[in-house]
Amino acid sequence: MARIAGGDPAALGELYDRHGRTVFGVLYRMLGAPEPAEEVAQDAFHAVWRRAGSYRGDRGSVRTWLLAIARNAAIDWRRTKGRRVEREAAIDEAAELVEETHVDDRVMANLRAERVRAAIAALPDEQRVVLSLAFWSGLSQREIADRTGTPLGTVKSRVRLGMAKLREGLRIEMELP
Amino acid sequence: MTVHPLDDLAAYALGALDADERRTVDAHLETCPSCRAELRSLAEATWALAETQSRDAPPRLRAAIVARAGRRGRVWTGWLAALRSDLRRPVPLAVPLALAAALVIALLGYGGARRDADRYAAAVGDAVGARVVPLAATAGDGARGSLVIPANGAAPYLILDLPAAPAGKTWEAWVIRGDTPVRAGLTDERGVTTLTLTAAVAGGDTIAVTPEPQGGVDAPTGTPVLAGRS
Numbered sequence: 001m002a003r004i005a006g007g008d009p010a011a012l013g014e015l016y017d018r019h020g021r022t023v024f025g026v027l028y029r030m031l032g033a034p035e036p037a038e039e040v041a042q043d044a045f046h047a048v049w050r051r052a053g054s055y056r057g058d059r060g061s062v063r064t065w066l067l068a069i070a071r072n073a074a075i076d077w078r079r080t081k082g083r084r085v086e087r088e089a090a091i092d093e094a095a096e097l098v099e100e101t102h103v104d105d106r107v108m109a110n111l112r113a114e115r116v117r118a119a120i121a122a123l124p125d126e127q128r129v130v131l132s133l134a135f136w137s138g139l140s141q142r143e144i145a146d147r148t149g150t151p152l153g154t155v156k157s158r159v160r161l162g163m164a165k166l167r168e169g170l171r172i173e174m175e176l177p
Numbered sequence: 178m179t180v181h182p183l184d185d186l187a188a189y190a191l192g193a194l195d196a197d198e199r200r201t202v203d204a205h206l207e208t209c210p211s212c213r214a215e216l217r218s219l220a221e222a223t224w225a226l227a228e229t230q231s232r233d234a235p236p237r238l239r240a241a242i243v244a245r246a247g248r249r250g251r252v253w254t255g256w257l258a259a260l261r262s263d264l265r266r267p268v269p270l271a272v273p274l275a276l277a278a279a280l281v282i283a284l285l286g287y288g289g290a291r292r293d294a295d296r297y298a299a300a301v302g303d304a305v306g307a308r309v310v311p312l313a314a315t316a317g318d319g320a321r322g323s324l325v326i327p328a329n330g331a332a333p334y335l336i337l338d339l340p341a342a343p344a345g346k347t348w349e350a351w352v353i354r355g356d357t358p359v360r361a362g363l364t365d366e367r368g369v370t371t372l373t374l375t376a377a378v379a380g381g382d383t384i385a386v387t388p389e390p391q392g393g394v395d396a397p398t399g400t401p402v403l404a405g406r407s
Contacts, residue, residue, distance in 0.1 A: 024231075028232060156185075
């Protein structure tokens with residue numbers, strides 16, 4: 001990240017080599033087609049390039065920072081450029097937290113992916129749906145409440161419990177501050 | 178007792194908070210290491226979800242990303258290159274003409290308030306037993322500065338004579354080693370002041386002072402008013 005902040009384009013290429021497939025896959029899933037996924041991935045990596053100096057290591061890893069930037073860019077793209085049809089399609093498809101048909105071979109080949117699959121399977125349906133609408137459809141808790149006719153407080157507790165359970169299932173250790 | 182927004186951190190990690198809720202959590206995170214640690218681990222859970230969807234992108238995507246970065250470097254990498262070629266000359270006391278022309282556009286409107294030149298000269302004269310490196314005024318606004326490296330191993334500092342920072346900005350000092358800028362201190366002082374550098378200085382480092390947003394930033398965004406080479 002220091003090299004990216006220092007203006008070295010090759011370092012941005014290395015970041016892409018490590019995380020580009022995941023970013024592209026997330027954007028593909030969120031936007032429903034390869035062309036907007038490519039366009040938004042370019043914008044997201046360029047935003048990382050411009051904003052590398054403001055990256056805060058104490059708030060999260062580089063990859064989760066990149067992921068947040070990419071997801072925000074996708075949400076913006078849908079609001080400004082996405083046609084209504086694409087928006088609705090992306091929201092319908094978000095019903096499942098992991099789409100079996102799109103699950104990546106290389107990822108599923110390793111143990112970590114098995115853990116992800118098991119952790120997701122262990123979630124109660126209502127938590128899985130809420131996490132999916134938040135993560136893949138990019139809806140806020142308030143939007144989820146409006147759209148599903150569920151009280152906001154219920155949505156919030158499902159998000160909180162679902163994320164806690166997912167993390168527990170993934171055995172991501174809570175680091176000491 | 179501090180109230181931790183633990184209930185909102187999961188939604189924050191998912192990007193599912195409204196703007197006002199997010200600002201509240203952001204403000205709390207500034208002061209709370211345990212909530213930052215909690216957020217980091219929740220964010221890793223979102224990465225695990227993301228990874229399940231990884232797929233090959235067209236090779237042109239990587240090429241486009243790298244090419245765009247090469248085309249449009251951040252502002253400061255541009256002026257750093259210009260500074261380096263100008264600072265190669267020893268003792269850059271005067272404004273290098275090419276550099277001044279390159280930098281002046283962004284700095285119109287700074288104005289050149291009269292400042293206490295005598296106090297500045299006296300402060301530099303007091304730096305006995307130290308190496309004093311004059312910094313070049315790179316903006317044509319009458320800023321003056323010198324890097325002082327005490328022989329006794331005390332922290333290096335800058336003696337500065339600065340105009341008022343532009344509205345909403347503060348002056349930030351930088352030690353740039355290779356291509357990496359390190360934050361070295363902030364001052365809002367106008368006129369003659371000293372600023373102890375919070376970063377170590379080695380021979381060959383570039384020292385610069387730029388106007389930056391209040392609180393400072395992690396890499397320069399403004400164009401320097403002073404620059405020199407240690």
